Amino acid sequence: MGELVVVAPATSRQAVPGAVPGAVIEVRDVAMGFGSRVLFRHVTFQVARGEVFVILGGSGCGKSTLLKLMIGLYEPTAGHVTILGGELATASGDERRNLLRQLGVMWQSGALFGSMTLLENVMLPLEAHTDLPREAREAVARVKLGLVGLSDAAGRLPAEISGGMAKRAGIARAMALDPPILFLDEPSAGLDPVTSAGLDQLIKDLARDLGSTFVVVTHELQSILAIGDRCIMLDKEAQGMIAEGDPRRLRDDPPNDTVRRFFRREVA
Amino acid sequence: MTPREEIPVGEGQGDRRTGREEGAAERSSTPGSPALPPAEDLGPGRAPDAAPEPGGAVVPAASDRGGVPAPAGGGEAPEVVRDGEVLRFSGRLTSLTAGRVWRPALSAAKGARRIDLSRLSVLDTSGAALVLAAAEEAGKDVAIEGASRPVAAVLERSRGAARPAPQAPPARRLGLVRLLGAWGVGRMQAAADGVAFLGESSSTVVNALRRPRNLRAADVLRHLDEVGTRAFGLTLLLGVLIGVILAFQSSIPMRQFGAEIFIPRLVGISLLRELGPLLAGVVLAGRTGSAYAAELGTMTVNEEVSALRIMGIDPMVMLVLPRLVAATIAMPVLALVMDLAGLLGMGGVMLSLGFPVQLVLNQLHAGIGLSDMLGGLGKAAVFGLVIAGIGCRAGLSAGSGPRAVGDAATAAVVGGIVALVMLDGVFAVLFFRLGW
Numbered sequence: 122m123g124e125l126v127v128v129a130p131a132t133s134r135q136a137v138p139g140a141v142p143g144a145v146i147e148v149r150d151v152a153m154g155f156g157s158r159v160l161f162r163h164v165t166f167q168v169a170r171g172e173v174f175v176i177l178g179g180s181g182c183g184k185s186t187l188l189k190l191m192i193g194l195y196e197p198t199a200g201h202v203t204i205l206g207g208e209l210a211t212a213s214g215d216e217r218r219n220l221l222r223q224l225g226v227m228w229q230s231g232a233l234f235g236s237m238t239l240l241e242n243v244m245l246p247l248e249a250h251t252d253l254p255r256e257a258r259e260a261v262a263r264v265k266l267g268l269v270g271l272s273d274a275a276g277r278l279p280a281e282i283s284g285g286m287a288k289r290a291g292i293a294r295a296m297a298l299d300p301p302i303l304f305l306d307e308p309s310a311g312l313d314p315v316t317s318a319g320l321d322q323l324i325k326d327l328a329r330d331l332g333s334t335f336v337v338v339t340h341e342l343q344s345i346l347a348i349g350d351r352c353i354m355l356d357k358e359a360q361g362m363i364a365e366g367d368p369r370r371l372r373d374d375p376p377n378d379t380v381r382r383f384f385r386r387e388v389a
Numbered sequence: 390m391t392p393r394e395e396i397p398v399g400e401g402q403g404d405r406r407t408g409r410e411e412g413a414a415e416r417s418s419t420p421g422s423p424a425l426p427p428a429e430d431l432g433p434g435r436a437p438d439a440a441p442e443p444g445g446a447v448v449p450a451a452s453d454r455g456g457v458p459a460p461a462g463g464g465e466a467p468e469v470v471r472d473g474e475v476l477r478f479s480g481r482l483t484s485l486t487a488g489r490v491w492r493p494a495l496s497a498a499k500g501a502r503r504i505d506l507s508r509l510s511v512l513d514t515s516g517a518a519l520v521l522a523a524a525e526e527a528g529k530d531v532a533i534e535g536a537s538r539p540v541a542a543v544l545e546r547s548r549g550a551a552r553p554a555p556q557a558p559p560a561r562r563l564g565l566v567r568l569l570g571a572w573g574v575g576r577m578q579a580a581a582d583g584v585a586f587l588g589e590s591s592s593t594v595v596n597a598l599r600r601p602r603n604l605r606a607a608d609v610l611r612h613l614d615e616v617g618t619r620a621f622g623l624t625l626l627l628g629v630l631i632g633v634i635l636a637f638q639s640s641i642p643m644r645q646f647g648a649e650i651f652i653p654r655l656v657g658i659s660l661l662r663e664l665g666p667l668l669a670g671v672v673l674a675g676r677t678g679s680a681y682a683a684e685l686g687t688m689t690v691n692e693e694v695s696a697l698r699i700m701g702i703d704p705m706v707m708l709v710l711p712r713l714v715a716a717t718i719a720m721p722v723l724a725l726v727m728d729l730a731g732l733l734g735m736g737g738v739m740l741s742l743g744f745p746v747q748l749v750l751n752q753l754h755a756g757i758g759l760s761d762m763l764g765g766l767g768k769a770a771v772f773g774l775v776i777a778g779i780g781c782r783a784g785l786s787a788g789s790g791p792r793a794v795g796d797a798a799t800a801a802v803v804g805g806i807v808a809l810v811m812l813d814g815v816f817a818v819l820f821f822r823l824g825w
Contacts, residue, residue: 222485235790247515252488257519260551261484264518267550280790298484299513330546331514332539 141167145302145334146174146191151200153186160186161361162199166353170301173328173335173348175368178355179383184338185229187355188306191336192226193217205301222250225295229306231287233279239266239290240275246297265293269323285316289323296327302334303327309341321347342384346372354380465510469494476501476523479508482516491519498523506544507535517547586782590713593705597714605711612715616677617722624672624723628730631668635659635731636738649742653749654756656735661761662820665728666720666769667813673720673773674805678780681712682801685784686794694785709781713774720773721766728765764825768816775812776805 144167152162160183168174176184189195193209207220233242243262269289309317321344345368354364364380375381465480469490524531597604635656643649688694697704739749783801787793
């Protein structure tokens with residue numbers, strides 16, 4: 122007779138083999154699905170402080186869903202996501218509020234409030250989370266808009282600006298509280314190459330000068346190679362991660378056919 | 390020398406560790422100018438003794454803190470001290486702490502010749518905005534000094550971004566005449582648009598009568614369900630309540646003349662000729678007119694209507710016509726339901742007042758005729774057509790942005806109810822002239 126072996130369940134606090142030093146985000150054995158449809162499973166990675174981390178993959182592989190899991194909008198069906206030592210999925214009250222204050226998110230559409238000017242959009246988080254007087258909020262918001270090159274558009278409404286400007290305004294709003302971690306969902310999607318390159322440069326500059334950690338979801342090859350310090354690649358067929366590492370190394374030395382096809386834009 | 394003036398801020402005294410010298414070797418000083426050397430001039434990379442606090446806050450290396458991320462807003466409270474010609478910042482100056490010292494710092498900055506950042510342990514871009522605002526307040530000759538390399542990098546980055554708020558152009562002074570003129574032109578434009586829509590929809594309806602195949606039957610059925618079937622419950626409820634209210638209210642004065650027996654005639658005529666169609670119209674305007682405006686408004690904002698036009702499909706035929714037809718058919722039915730429910734409510738009150746059912750029925754038979762009911766139902770059909778048209782027009786003329794849909798829905802309800810009452814007045818005069 123074999124004897125019964127009791128295995129301790131994994132917890133989010135256990136050290137991960139090959140852990141990234143100074144990790145601010147830890148995604149550990151996460152699975153997600155909708156109904157009976159599995160989107161991905163066994164997704165494990167860490168994001169180090171100050172790096173630009175890219176989540177890439179083809180359409181429908183779950184990149185944006187993984188981002189929403191990381192910012193606590195969705196709860197994983199299995200596994201844990203830890204941000205700055207806290208778990209958003211289970212945090213509540215002040216702990217959750219404090220964790221959320223450490224994050225800034227730029228949505229794919231910009232998600233700017235249409236009834237407010239760009240300046241008011243950026244001032245909104247400052248109003249909610251700080252005791253800055255109004256003139257200070259305005260001065261701070263102008264600096265943030267200046268950081269993304271929108272000083273001259275502060276008084277405009279979202280309906281009056283281009284898609285690229287809306288994305289940059291979204292970044293400015295995400296940076297309003299100087300959060301340690303910024304999540305960007307498809308920052309380059311739908312932009313012309315020049316605007317897209319400008320946005321990539323902006324992300325690199327902000328990461329370098331302000332020390333922010335960026336988690337970027339994208340499938341734009343040029344952006345991935347331009348800004349990414351490290352990346353993971355998700356795949357719809359494999360229902361999970363199929364590669365992790367420096368995007369330039371993955372391009373030059375792809376570990377499998379899917380990665381090779383992705384970086385060389387080959388038809389399957 | 391100006392006496393040392395300490396500005397009490399925050400709840401703590403801040404970090405007074407004078408021995409704290411992170412980045413000491415890399416302090417930058419630019420006396421005589423508020424400008425710091427560009428961060429690039431200080432060499433690439435980060436100061437070896439300071440790790441970048443995400444979001445621009447610069448803090449000592451993680452190893453000094455046991456690898457624990459520094460709290461964004463807690464820890465050392467910021468402090469601003471005016472010491473003679475020097476304005477000195479210390480502690481953590483971040484978006485979460487800068488509010489405590491903003492106004493005192495700007496007050497204290499006036500006349501300062503130097504701004505000392507050597508005791509600043511944490512700076513993010515919000516804190517940098519305060520330092521820059523203080524420098525502006527102090528004047529152009531102020532020197533910012535003592536910043537460690539990471540602090541200087543954040544400050545430099547923010548300084549490049551900070552621009553004074555543009556002077557608002559002087560507001561155009563509109564005289565009363567110009568204001569009235571602008572209002573009049575706006576109204577005329579809206580009226581012209583309304584007439585254009587009326588013409589376009591009339592032409593669409595006539596074309597549909599000539600070529601019934603243009604009418605999308607499945608859409609008409611769907612809208613009939615939405616406009617009619619799903620409104621039955623609400624209409625029944627309102628009808629019964631109105632019947633009960635009318636009967637009770639009229640019984641008080643009628644009793645004074647011993648004329649309670651005539652309550653069924655009074656309520657019957659009121660409901661069939663006037664209140665049934667009118668209240669059904671209010672239900673339609675509030676429930677369906679706004680829904681049409683919101684649905685078509687969303688399609689307009691999302692450029693679905695433009696896509697239809699580009700595909701050569703007339704939105705009037707595909708979107709407006711089925712709604713007009715459905716509302717025109719459903720509205721008389723709703724009015725009839727309202728009439729019958731009201732009469733039922735009235736009957737209940739009459740029974741409670743001790744009048745037998747047969748007597749109430751006889752009074753109704755004697756007091757109201759088929760023409761009363763048909764006149765009311767005819768009005769109702771017109772109300773339905775107009776209210777649906779107003780809802781569709783509001784949706785199709787929606788502007789852009791999320792507010793446009795709300796504005797369209799509001800315009801549909803307000804326009805629908807105003808048109809309803811005005812049309813009812815027209816019908817009242819018409820019926821009076823025709824002797825109906």
